[in-house]
Amino acid sequence: xxxxxxxxxxxxxxxxxxxxxxxxxxxxxxxxxxxxxxxxxxxxxxxxxxxxxxxxxxxxxxxxxxxxxxxxxxxxxxxxxxxxxxxxxxxxxxxxxxxxxxxxxxxxxxxxxxxxxxxxxxxxxxxxxxxxxxxxxxxxxxxxxxxxxxxxxxxxxxxxxxxxxxxxxxxxxxxxxxxxxxxxxxxxxxxxxxxxxxxxxxxxxxxxxxxxxxxxxxxxxxxxxxxxxxxxxxxxxxxxxxxxxxxxxxxxxxxxxxxxxxxxxxxxxxxxxxxxxxxxxxxxxxxxxxxxxxxxxxxxxxxxxxxxxxxxxxxxxxxx
Ligand code: NAD
Ligand code: UDP
Numbered sequence: 001x002x003x004x005x006x007x008x009x010x011x012x013x014x015x016x017x018x019x020x021x022x023x024x025x026x027x028x029x030x031x032x033x034x035x036x037x038x039x040x041x042x043x044x045x046x047x048x049x050x051x052x053x054x055x056x057x058x059x060x061x062x063x064x065x066x067x068x069x070x071x072x073x074x075x076x077x078x079x080x081x082x083x084x085x086x087x088x089x090x091x092x093x094x095x096x097x098x099x100x101x102x103x104x105x106x107x108x109x110x111x112x113x114x115x116x117x118x119x120x121x122x123x124x125x126x127x128x129x130x131x132x133x134x135x136x137x138x139x140x141x142x143x144x145x146x147x148x149x150x151x152x153x154x155x156x157x158x159x160x161x162x163x164x165x166x167x168x169x170x171x172x173x174x175x176x177x178x179x180x181x182x183x184x185x186x187x188x189x190x191x192x193x194x195x196x197x198x199x200x201x202x203x204x205x206x207x208x209x210x211x212x213x214x215x216x217x218x219x220x221x222x223x224x225x226x227x228x229x230x231x232x233x234x235x236x237x238x239x240x241x242x243x244x245x246x247x248x249x250x251x252x253x254x255x256x257x258x259x260x261x262x263x264x265x266x267x268x269x270x271x272x273x274x275x276x277x278x279x280x281x282x283x284x285x286x287x288x289x290x291x292x293x294x295x296x297x298x299x300x301x302x303x304x305x306x307x308x309x310x311x312x313x314x315x316x317x318x319x320x
Pocket of ligand 2: 085086181192193194195197198209210211212216218252274275278279
């Protein structure tokens with residue numbers, strides 16, 4: 001693989017999830033051996049089915065919040081294990097905090113023992129409901145520490161602090177990436193996030209459930225672009241934190257309309273209660289990623305959405 005680090009063998013925690021499984025695929029395509037460690041809490045072995053039987057890939061079903069080891073040499077540890085959708089982390093608050101705290105410590109310990117580079121998949125949620133727009137890495141955020149999103153936001157903020165401490169106190173070679181909303185094939189239709197929910201509703205002719213008046217914004221990035229950014233950061237020298245996201249910003253109502261149009265659906269739009277502490281604005285400033293990683297998204301929204309809708313259509317057809 002290109003970059004300052006040559007990756008011969010990588011460990012991907014959370015590798016059976018949405019983003020993690022695409023990352024495993026890409027690492028294998030680029031010639032790295034991959035050990036995927038996942039307890040299948042919100043992921044599925046189906047996501048890495050395409051790699052089963054590949055001698056360069058293994059799936060270890062294990063909870064990274066308990067100490068774990070991976071025999072043999074490892075050059076890179078990519079730590080993605082954590083529930084990620086509001087629906088999932090609301091159902092699993094303790095598991096989410098444990099994945100951010102114990103899981104991150106265990107993954108960092110593994111990297112330290114192996115002399116491997118470590119990447120933390122953090123999130124734009126560290127910015128909370130932002131008072132600075134667009135969000136730059138120098139912004140410290142506006143997070144409610146006891147609100148309904150706190151288990152996720154504070155777990156990731158703690159994970160960032162722990163990663164920083166292992167870098168400064170123990171000399172582990174680390175990088176923090178802050179992922180913004182990512183979408184694409186292998187999202188679960190029922191994970192509650194806006195893109196899979198709207199696509200599933202539009203394909204079924206059901207009303208699209210827009211929260212509040214839909215003026216809140218998000219900036220959504222196609223998963224292949226996110227994976228390219230993760231690998232660029234993993235193999236570079238920069239410690240981050242670095243934002244990875246698509247700076248094209250859309251209102252949620254606008255997103256619902258675009259999805260409905262691209263699905264060719266006549267579904268109505270209905271307005272439902274807005275979740276407490278739902279961030280009002282989100283757009284990444286990606287100047288740092290452009291400068292230090294030479295990375296920026298390449299897939300435009302309509303194309304990425306069309307590929308995602310196609311995948312969901314085939315999933316629905318296969319389910320009968
Ligand atoms: P996902 O739920 O599809 O994947 C998470 C994976 O982690 C799942 O396979 C799950 O089973 C696994 N996991 C959870 N707890 C675990 C544990 N204790 N031990 C082992 N495995 C465990 O979510 P995703 O969207 O693919 O997100 C992946 C990572 O990227 C997460 O860390 C998330 O915080 C981060 N992220 C994602 C987005 C996004 O828009 N998808 C945005 C920001 C950050
Ligand atoms: N959202 C919505 N309808 C849904 C699901 C989500 O209007 O059925 C809204 C949600 O309130 C938020 C935005 O879409 O304002 C993005 O939500 P998502 O869960 O996808 O991501 P996150 O809140 O983590 O950015």
